[in-house]
Amino acid sequence: MKYWSVLLMIGICIACQSPEAEQRKEAEVKKKTHPSENYHYVDLDVSQLAYQETLYVPVYSDIYHLDGTRRFALAATLSLRNINMQDSVYVTAIDYYDSEGDLVKHYIEKPIVLTPLQTVEIVVAHNDAAGGAGANFIVRWGSAKASDKFFAQAVMIGTASQQGLSFTTEAVVIESTSEQKQ
Structure with a gap:
């Protein structure tokens, strides 16, 4: 008892x-389990950055399967990484566009700083079909030196019944500027 x-x-x-x-x-x-939304906003005159790039990152909120009339929903994670071990970089824009090229969402309104080896993520939920199969992010970043390093990648994943699908895409530089600041 x-x-x-x-x-x-x-x-x-x-x-x-x-x-x-x-x-x-x-x-x-x-x-521990949700994406990093701990952005460190900074007041920054972007024109003072010695090096700037604009990146195109393809993402897929869904993909076609079978005969092209059915879609497989995917969650997409945009991963932005400062791969410099000494210096910070600044992300000045993260914009999400749909398959038609129309802006869906601005993710930041002010620049954010990424300290050495810091990563931030943006997640497009699997049930968010606003982007479509041809969605993309335009990411703008800059730094004090042209030698600074930055890496952007998207990871897509989806599951349905016993089917699972995952793949990655990498950013493509579509514009860059380098100036000598005095």
Whole structure:
């Protein structure tokens, strides 16, 4: 009988956890499992950056399958990485366009800084079909030196029943400028 009493008391203690403790636990899980949205906005005169690039990153919110009349929904993650081990870089625009070339969303309104080896992500949910099969991101970034390094890549993944699909795309530089600042 004492054994059952002890089990009952343990069960009651577990069930009576404070809502605040549960919220903290959920926030910690979200922090570990959800995309980085911890952007560090900066006031920056973009014209003062010695080097700037505009990148085109193809993403697919869905792809056609079977006879082309059916679509397979995908989640897309845009990963932006400062691969410089010493210097920060600045992302000045992250814009999402649909298959028709129409702007769907601006993801940042001010420049953000990426410190050495920092990564930020943008996620387009699998149920967000606004972009279509020909969606893309235009990413603008810059730095104090032309030798700074930056890497942008998209990862698409989708599952349905027992079918799973994943693949990546990499950014293409569509414009760059390099100036000697005095």
